[in-house]
């Protein structure tokens with residue numbers, strides 16, 4: 001089975017459309033969205049509708065949760081908070097109801113999926129360091145857990161020695177005896193110094209994970225954000241992938 005795994009769309013319709021077009025051309029069996037469909041970007045309703053229609057699995061992200069009042073946005077930085085306030089105001093009832101019923105985690109055919117991290121996903125913790133990764137490996141039993149949330153693609157590989165190693169390879173062969181936490185990066189707001197939309201493909205038969213980047217019309221999203229008076233910081237960062 002081939003999975004396309006996308007995350008952190010953040011209302012960036014141009015990025016989402018570009019990614020889905022490429023996924024359609026590639027051909028996959030399952031489309032998995034790891035959450036944060038909304039927040040930051042100018043098209044929360046449109047992105048919700050597309051994901052409702054196309055994703056086989058969709059999980060709840062912290063921005064989705066804040067937009068429907070389930071997570072307190074007080075801990076967000078002021079730009080994120082301002083954008084989530086706007087998102088909550090414009091989100092229609094149908095899309096709010098869609099976000100409200102999203103699960104925090106999913107397991108499909110022996111693969112684990114979560115937005116933030118498998119240990120206490122509702123705490124929205126990040127996996128940045130080797131010890132954070134080590135703790136996370138103790139909290140799920142599958143060989144692979146796919147995550148998003150940090151907007152930075154990375155593969156954590158727990159080897160038989162018991163210590164996780166990180167890599168940013170574009171292609172990873174899944175090896176028996178090793179376990180993996182794979183961050184698929186962000187469709188709508190990459191933060192790894194590369195502004196191109198990011199997502200992953202996992203081929204279960206070949207045991208290969210690959211990371212994909214695709215250019216989209218950043219200027220179009222930025223203009224829509226300007227028209228809506230969304231924070232300049234959020235508009236500018238898109239073109240740098242920061």
Ligand code: ZN
Nearest residue numbers: 008036063149
């Ligand atoms: Zn996010």
